[in-house]
Amino acid sequence: MATRLKSKTLAAVPQSKNDCAESIRLLGELQRQFERERAAMNDAIGAITQRYQPVLSALQQRIDALQGGVQAWCEAHRTELCGAGDRLGKTAHLVTGEVSWRLRPPSVSIRGTDAVLDTLLRMGLGRFVRVKNEPNKEAMLNEPDAVRGIAGINIVTGVEDFVVTPFEVEVTQ
Incomplete structure (x- = not known):
């Protein structure tokens, strides 16, 4: 696990090559301990999830059955619960x-986006097609002189990251 330093915050600065080597060794130990603790945490989360999953599933089934029964009864008795005719209430x-009936707002679902776009354009319904214009950063990197001096565009070059990679043995199974 390589560590990239983005800020110039320094803690203990090694005073020799040996001190630096020792710091890298300690960094490797701390990174491995961090990964062991993260793995232990994930194992614990997995065990807790496995322990509670059957209980939660059984409770969810009972909840769904009760909700279904309540909904069926309320649908059958909606007039007496909420009023009749034009005054039909929602709660x-x-x-x-309390129980309530709510209409969801209208929505659009699209499957096969490419085919839908093609059909809309062929039918002269281009007003339903959104065209997105955005700066092409890759093209700007290929031609930095063409955009140099334009307000809001800054080509960043020559940034160097410092990477520390402690040695460790990879084991394959």
């Missing part, structure tokens, strides 16, 4: 809670 207040 019924019961002793232990």
Whole structure:
């Protein structure tokens, strides 16, 4: 696991080549300990999830069954719960809670985007096609002199990262 330093915040600065080698060794130890702790945490999360999953699944099934039954009864009795005719309400207040009916806002679902775009354009419905204009950064990197001096564009070059990679043995299984 290589460590990239982005800031110039320094803690203990080694005073010799041996001190630097020792710091790199310690850095490797700390990184490996960090990964061991992360793995232990993930193992614990996995065990907790596995322990509670059957209970949660059983409870969810009971919740779904009860909700389905309540909905079926309320649908059958909506007129008496919410009123009749033009005054049909959307919420019924019961002793232990309330039930409500809400219309979702309209939405559009598209499958096969390329085919839909082609059809819209062929039918003269281009107003339903969005064209996105955005700066082409790759082209600017290929021709930096053409955009040099334009406000808002800055070509960044020559940034150097410092990378520390402690030696460790990879084991394959």
